[in-house]
Amino acid sequence: MTQVVSPLVVDDVAEPKPRQKRIALVASKGTLDQAYxxxxxxxxxxxxxxxxxxxxxxxxxDILHKERFEKLKVSSLANPSGPIQLPNILGAVPGATAAATKVMRKWMSDSRMPTVPEFLEMTRDLGVQFFACATTMGVMGVEEKDLIEGSDIAGAAAFLDYAAEADVTLFV
Structure with a gap:
């Protein structure tokens, strides 16, 4: 006697979910204009x-440092597109950095942009991972307790593994 086996119903097979896109960013500058x-x-x-x-x-x-992230500044020296347009020689004048920083903070406030501490909290709440460079921490004497909550310490090799799986990788 022959037994009939029902054919496989294709509609019952789940389609694989598309892989979640990933972005890996490198932040190497600790100024107000480079934090954003x-x-x-x-x-x-x-x-x-x-x-x-x-x-x-x-x-x-400095962007992740508890004692520094609220004090980030904008340098008017060698920053031709900065908030205050000055020849480089005048950027070294006392008060130029404070003035440029004040102008940028006002721009950000007027455009309803969050402060850097607020932006870090918001970004972390969205699930963004913060990786603090272990080597740089050692060189600069930064300890884990100095970093904001939610910061992970990672060496270059660990971040390269993370970045290797990224769809977009940027050094900003």
């Missing part, structure tokens, strides 16, 4: 459902 680009890109990516991570290295660690 990686935070804007990472929070936008996370809002779009992407996985996002920022690797903070060298002076970029």
């Amino acid at each position: 680009p990686p935070l804007i890109l990472a929070s936008t990516a996370a809002s779009l459902g992407w996985e996002a991570g920022i690797y903070f290295t060298f002076y970029g660690l």
